[in-house]
Amino acid sequence: MQTRSPFFDDLSRLMTSAAGVAQGARTEAETAFRGFIERWMAENNFVTREEFEAVREMAVKAREENETLKARLDALEARSAAE
Structure with a gap:
């Protein structure tokens, strides 16, 4: 026991x-x-990961807007040169 x-x-x-x-x-x-x-x-x-990601998203959006504006400007310049 x-x-x-x-x-x-x-x-x-x-x-x-x-x-x-x-x-x-x-x-x-x-x-x-x-x-x-x-x-x-x-x-x-x-910076924190959250801050980095927020700024990264802003940069991507700005880059896309710049490309859109460049395409519009190129089209306007081409139309102006053709006139």
Whole structure:
């Protein structure tokens, strides 16, 4: 017949608590590191992915508008040269 040892029960509870504390410390360290990186990037004028994508979309739209306007200008110049 096996009996449970209070020593092993206490050790088990201690290990479970230690694992919880370690997980909490890991989460806190990740949050602190993420905050540090975000502050460092802001101080060094880095942009976020969202900002980059927004400016990229604006550039693509401007390029398309420029191509449309160039085609219209070429057509007007051709018509003016033909007259």
